[in-house]
């Protein structure tokens with residue numbers, strides 16, 4: 001029979017690593033971390049592309065410069081991570097139509113204001129619907145129709161909801177965002193955290209408590225303990241398990257629970273939307289797009305919403321790299337994941353030729369991350385419906401016996417962000433330590449009765 005550890009942590013993303021660190025540093029040293037992939041980091045992931053290190057997952061430290069300090073910003077400072085300030089506010093003045101003309105700034109500003117007003121109106125209507133206050137007459141929000149309206153609607157809803165409603169990240173930590181542009185990668189932060197409590201040697205984690213390539217497929221749980229079974233047929237036993245897999249994985253059937261999760265739990269898990277967010281990287285022989293401080297972001301207005309809309313010039317973060325990034329979301333992400341990269345390259349080049357003319361050079365390389373089809377992710381991040389009750393997050397987070405839940409999707413305030421994952425890991429481990437303390441108390445009480 002395998003040796004039994006105190007806690008098994010499933011997943012070595014930022015929440016799992018943060019959770020493990022808290023446990024070990026507070027005295028629970030016999031933890032086991034089971035990670036399905038061959039690396040730590042999860043949705044924080046770098047890859048070499050066009051001679052620089054690009055971030056396929058999280059790219060920004062969002063929420064900087066406010067009254068409270070963002071803990072991820074602090075970690076970055078401790079590690080001397082190289083970051084660049086991102087200013088999106090000019091994107092709306094760099095909107096191209098299909099003939100390559102930039103919309104005059106007055107028109108762009110007007111459309112933007114109209115879209116913000118309409119989004120606020122829509123939110124109010126939904127809130128009113130929620131309390132079922134049918135006595136109020138509601139103004140119908142206008143629906144975006146023209147390419148510029150569609151483009152702005154896409155930017156607003158898929159990127160900049162902060163313009164419409166207060167978002168805790170920006171309220172608490174500040175409104176600035178910094179792009180991580182460091183050759184060591186965003187995941188260097190995770191490595192630095194791991195270094196504090198796992199055995200490392202020459203930049204590698206060599207601690208047997210971290211087990212890579214271990215795909216958890218079943219969690220058996222009873223009143224007295226948990227047994228975790230991996231795809232390669234290994235069995236791990238523990239007193240508790242912390243499950244840090246994404247909301248998309250929880251919605252899939254990758255992990256079987258025995259006995260099954262109660263109905264209220266699986267219903268809550270189903271209620272959370274999964275956002276798919278895809279950054280497509282394109283490498284060029286030289287730069288043909290305008291660049292400079294107010295040109296980092298530009299927008300393509302097409303009659304199809306979200307069709308290669310949002311572009312970023314990576315040259316400001318990596319001078320001389322000649323890399324552009326175009327971001328797709330949800331339906332467009334899934335569509336592109338299902339086709340060949342050559343097909344995607346052709347589409348992207350068509351869009352760029354609309355904007356910059358027929359004579360621009362072809363990209364020499366393309367990188368298309370596939371977060372939706374990755375069975376260890378099933379999406380990019382959680383996206384709770386704006387008008388949703390807090391009960392859903394609480395239910396998703398609530399422990400089931402000896403199974404504790406963590407991850408960005410369990411953070412009511414900061415879900416969807418790196419700092420949400422980080423803080424949730426700390427939070428879950430503290431809750432578990434409290435439970436362990438209570439269990440010990442119960443045991444010693446029953447023993448003293450004997």
Ligand code: FAD
Pocket residue numbers: 010011012013014015016034035036037040041042043044056057058059060061062214215216217244245246249254255277278279371375376377379380381406407408409415416417418419420421
């Ligand atoms: P994860 O990082 O997903 O960790 C869970 C781990 O569990 C993974 O390593 C996974 O491999 C593992 N796992 C899954 N199934 C199993 C199994 N069955 N057995 C064992 N292990 C398993 N946030 C920001 O703050 N700023 C950004 O700019 C930003 N941009 C993003 C862009 C993209 C494209 C994506 C995908 C995410 C972005 N995010 C951003 C969100 C941020 O990356 C996440 O919120 C955060 O990294 C989640 O951490 P986590 O620990 O909760 O989950």
